[in-house]
Amino acid sequence: MAGLLLWAITGLPGFGKYPGQYGDLINSVAVFERHVTNVVTAVNFDYRALDTLGEEYILFAAAIGVMLLLREQRGEPHYRLPEHPHIPIRRSEAGRWIGLGFIGVIIVFGIYIVIHAQLTPGGGFQGGAILGTASVLVYLTTEERIYRRVTPKWLVEVAECAGAGGYALIGIAALLAGGAFLQNVLPLGKTGDLASSGTIWLINFSVGLEVSAAFSMLYLEFVQEVPERTTKFE
């Protein structure tokens, strides 16, 4: 087996040499056709937008699966430990202060990555994942009560469904406007502007919304399984 793997590795093209044609073709064409400077986003959300639709729904289905599986356990009557209710786990002071300082930075950074999808590296998924970690940083620096109040369940669910449905609605709107499903039918604007590249920006916004809500929901479901009380002297 190891011999076969070694033989396969030595048969690969050299490190960094790209033998296909599609990459060079897209590089020469995408900036002028779609008025973007991030060609990866153009491929993901315009040339191959249908594949990204499927990818986003994978994350959606995974979040729903986690919610279904973890809801069963919460119905059990002996779920919470009976002694010492509401004693929070002690967090370290240095970690708390640094974490609290970073929450705002992470939120701004996540929003920047989402809305500059067609200009800088990143996009909807990356910015959404970063925004999800901002919500869990609240849990890591304060206690579970405050975390559950800051990310309410109904808001996260509504945001996730709005993001997932918004992607399909943009595609249907493109159908109604006379093009193909998910075709770029909005005005393209100037390259390098924030409001360029038509539907790519809208799709990225809705994907960012959906991914951040899905990650927040995953963390919410997982964290609710952890008992926020341990022995009395931590």
Next chain:
Amino acid sequence: MTAFQAVLLILLAAGGTVVVLTRTPRKQVIATSFYGLLLSLLFMATQAPDVALSQLAVGAVAVPLMLLVALANVRKELHK
């Protein structure tokens, strides 16, 4: 292959070995998170910043966090 990429690949091999050789699950989670960070650096060095951002958010934050929460859940079952 630049020197930076070569150094990162060697560090990745060492990091993978460290993750496998760690015995307690809690320390293994921290080692996994650091390995995810090294992997994200490799993706940056090979000029794939989108993948690097995704790997950073998922492999160095989300997955170790869920592993830690699962470990805490197992400890709760043991103490019950």
